[in-house]
Amino acid sequence: MKNVITVGVDGTPQALAAAQWAAHEAQLRQSRLRLLTAWQPLTAKPRGAPRAPEVPHWPDPIIEEARAAVESAQPGLPVDVMLVREQPLEALVEAAGQADLLVLGSRGLGPAARFALGGTGLDLVPRVAVPVVLVRAREDGPATEGGNSVAVGVSLHAPSEGLLAFAFETAARRAVPLCAVHGRNLPPFAYDQGGAVERAAAEEAARIAREELSEALRPWQEKFRDVRVEEQVVMESPAPALLHGAAEAQLLIVGRRHIGHGVPRIGHVVHAAVHHAPCPVAIVPHE
Numbered sequence: 001m002k003n004v005i006t007v008g009v010d011g012t013p014q015a016l017a018a019a020q021w022a023a024h025e026a027q028l029r030q031s032r033l034r035l036l037t038a039w040q041p042l043t044a045k046p047r048g049a050p051r052a053p054e055v056p057h058w059p060d061p062i063i064e065e066a067r068a069a070v071e072s073a074q075p076g077l078p079v080d081v082m083l084v085r086e087q088p089l090e091a092l093v094e095a096a097g098q099a100d101l102l103v104l105g106s107r108g109l110g111p112a113a114r115f116a117l118g119g120t121g122l123d124l125v126p127r128v129a130v131p132v133v134l135v136r137a138r139e140d141g142p143a144t145e146g147g148n149s150v151a152v153g154v155s156l157h158a159p160s161e162g163l164l165a166f167a168f169e170t171a172a173r174r175a176v177p178l179c180a181v182h183g184r185n186l187p188p189f190a191y192d193q194g195g196a197v198e199r200a201a202a203e204e205a206a207r208i209a210r211e212e213l214s215e216a217l218r219p220w221q222e223k224f225r226d227v228r229v230e231e232q233v234v235m236e237s238p239a240p241a242l243l244h245g246a247a248e249a250q251l252l253i254v255g256r257r258h259i260g261h262g263v264p265r266i267g268h269v270v271h272a273a274v275h276h277a278p279c280p281v282a283i284v285p286h287e
Helices: 013-029 059-073 088-096 121-127 161-174 199-223 238-245 268-276
Strands: 004-008 032-039 079-085 101-105 132-135 149-153 178-183 229-234 249-257 281-286
Touching: 004 013, 004 088, 013 032, 013 059, 013 101, 013 132, 013 161, 032 059, 032 088, 059 079, 079 088, 088 101, 088 121, 149 161, 149 238, 161 178, 161 199, 161 249, 161 281, 178 199, 178 238, 199 229, 229 238, 238 249, 238 268, 249 268, 268 281
Parallel strands: 004 032, 004 101, 032 079, 101 132, 149 178, 149 249, 178 229, 249 281
Antiparallel strands: 132 281
């Protein structure tokens, strides 16, 4: 554990919301908060020109505004500042390696959702090995408000130890229930030859899914006895099932496979969560 939460800031309302959310999370974890702004000079220095002292002019107001937002949200919280003269995406990837959590502002709904510092959040997520939280600005209050639970999507088809550890630890810190949501389509045996759903077969499929979910959660419930768990099985595609489960959540947690080699990518469930969830979304890598 590095005991550091890093948040990327660029002067947008989304980045300020992310800074406030990250400040609240840092207070809960008793961690340091690191504010990072990255930028590139508009013109390159001529080859062989002497290196001038670094004088960041425009990043200063951005950092000070973010620091003021953090101070208003969590007075007295330890805050570090990083002004990095580098391409923002690369700066964030490097910073993620020095933190336990990376927090970014997400710009709106739909396929154009982006993160702070001008890149695309979903380009960054597969490149880092730590959880990433995407936060949108809210018009009705600070990013730390709202929701009476933490929701986590559980697939049951892949190892999810890291995902469930993050989810239970988060719910325990916040002293709220954990809503564990599992969505799956009805199996072929639940349909008759005409394509209609056979009620008894559908109920049997749902019963099996509930048993599998309970079995996956049981070790974690024994470890986190103070966390009340609400198990929710929805017999439909995982993405819409998860969004329904997150309707009253203050944070939605989803997992993604972390693969060390090959082309980094994320799944359609993560895409749906980031684009359409009504709350901040934590994307947790797992094997």
